[in-house]
Amino acid sequence: MITKNLRPPVSATLLSPPPRSAKLALRRHFRPPAGQHVFMSKEARQTMTPLSDLERIFDAALTRIDPYKMIVDHVRLQGSRLSVAFEDQRHEVDLTDFDRILVLGAGKASARMARAFEDILGDRISEGLVSVKYGHGEPLSHVRVMEAGHPAPDENGVEAARAMVELARGLTGRTLVLNLVSGGGSALLPCPLVHDDGADSVRLTLSDKQRMTAALFASGADIGEINCVRKHISGVKGGRLLQLMAPATSLNFILSDVVGDRLDTIASGLTSHDETTFAQALGIVEKYGLEKDAPEAVMRALRLGAEGRLPETAKKGDPATMLATNILIGSNQAALLAACDTARGLGYNVAALTCGLTGESREAAKFFYGIASDVRKSGLLVKKPACVIAGGETVVTLRGQGKGGRNQEMALAFLAEMARDELKGRDIHFLSASTDGTDGPTDAAGAFASREVLGEAEAAGLSIDAALRANDSYHFFERIGRLLKTGPTMTNVCDLHMLVVA
Missing domain, CATH: 3.40.50.10180 (Glycerate kinase, MOFRL-like N-terminal domain)
Structure with a gap:
């Protein structure tokens, strides 16, 4: 017999979760307690970059949804x-x-x-x-x-x-x-x-x-x-x-x-x-x-x-x-809220957009880049330093024979928008990643995009348009070392798309 709508017991013994794989534990050097803000000292902040912040924010979301x-x-x-x-x-x-x-x-x-x-x-x-x-x-x-x-x-x-x-x-x-x-x-x-x-x-x-x-x-x-x-x-x-x-x-x-x-x-x-x-x-x-x-x-x-x-x-x-x-x-909402908590703790003004982002990855990238440009120019949605976060699951219509996933495709399309920006993405940093650690049939959770990443791609002679035509985002980001690889996370609540405008 199952009885519903009862209050939980007042006292109970908490069990400690077993450690994840050694590989995962080594990568996750920053683990804020679930539901708590983490405020960084000025000295600690000086050693961090917006891209490393994005990884820390994503990592905190994974911790919440263990x-x-x-x-x-x-x-x-x-x-x-x-x-x-x-x-x-x-x-x-x-x-x-x-x-x-x-x-x-x-x-x-x-x-x-x-x-x-x-x-x-x-x-x-x-x-x-x-x-x-x-x-x-x-x-x-x-x-x-x-x-x-x-x-x-x-x-x-x-x-x-x-x-x-x-x-x-x-x-x-x-x-x-x-x-x-x-x-x-x-x-x-x-x-x-x-x-x-x-x-x-x-x-x-x-x-x-x-x-x-x-x-x-x-x-x-x-x-x-x-x-x-x-x-x-x-x-x-x-x-x-x-x-x-x-x-x-x-x-x-x-x-x-x-x-x-x-x-x-x-x-x-x-x-x-x-x-x-x-x-x-x-x-x-x-x-x-x-x-x-x-x-x-x-x-x-x-x-x-x-x-x-x-x-x-x-x-x-x-x-x-x-x-x-x-x-x-x-659900994705729990991951989104954990990401927001951590971003605030890192000193960002935070805007949570939605847990329901869907549609083509490339169109979602254009949407995000438009937000990034507005935040950089006017701060209408949120003032700098800003972190804008959304969750959901987009799709990719395959036309080429390359390798990738919806998050890598979104990061690549975001980079394409950045290349067309007359300021070449100044102050703008982006990460799109799957919470299960595997974006499409790849070993990457997602990929990063920023002015720095754009410069690395240009220096390597990579063509964003060619990679998009081939749906080959994985090999594009692999060449410049800008894939996010977490290994199996043992969880799955769709994707997170995170934007920092510093």
Whole structure:
């Protein structure tokens, strides 16, 4: 039984989060306490630059959204009662109502979340499985960790999905499932749709999902559109995992990596009812002209579903969804606010724009450069020294064969605007980076742009326009050493775009 809207316990023992990888710990030399301003002495400030400030601000945001800390700070075990308190979300579970506790999860942050629950519940956990991106695993005692491909799903992901389906089937009402969901879960749990019904039978393959996913990402479709299609060619997404687990009770801890924090979009709605339909999924494929790029089997499945000849995803009111409690533990807003706190502590006047920046990366770069120019000229939005911060997730429509990601593309487009500025970016500094540490299919989180970076590119004989045409932002910034590489951060709440006008 889950009791809601209870006050959290007055006293509880705080658990200390385990250290991250040595590589990450060495890079992160500046760790302000979460929620506190850090005021630098005049002497310390003199040794810092706007670009190093941007890295420190980003680093503080990552510290705030550590999923381990989010769990242990807000989930308490007292006797047999498990209490959960995230802002206005209050829930309590009496563990004596259950014979088994199962931990399941998918996403870049899921192993770290599982570590937190192992530290809280210990041997009370019967078994579990989480599917994470390569390099995002944690050493766990009760929960099996399987690593798989992202953003392109692979056979290891299929194996993880099969194993999770086996664990989810045949559960009873005396089982409590803790589902740990985070960004990347869509790719990390590929379960190709199979439906056996005579002439309406559908049997999709991993290759079908890979081709469809690649076409969607290259088209410029946003993550909500991509996940709508994913849900309708999957056997576990769109609430279907909940249907497999019924009649078990589930508490679902969700770290949002989507703009707007829609539960049916995060990881393609593994634990939520789905508000989209086969007809909408088919419409998205047609909107981007992908009918010829999409596998024939996928198009057939979407058309059959749109005609009502395949079972839809779980909808509101489905009995399985009534057994689930979804808890949003973090989002881009938490990272944005931490970044703002740290920027103020470093002496900047701060303007927080939005957590919902979307659209083409290049257009977003023009928008940011316009703000930078206004701040430099008039201080209308905020006075210098200024730090302007936004969060969200942009897209790139691929036209070239280069290497990069949406944040590197934005930094490169920002640099292009700077090159056209008669002042060549004087006083302007920019960082765009992904909170998961991997921007697109690269090992970089993002990239920096400034007058200094522009000069380095010109000295190296690099062409900004050529790199943009080829979508080759990674190699452009790699040549001059201006990529931001954090390694796996074990978290994911979209991107941060940060501007300093000094």
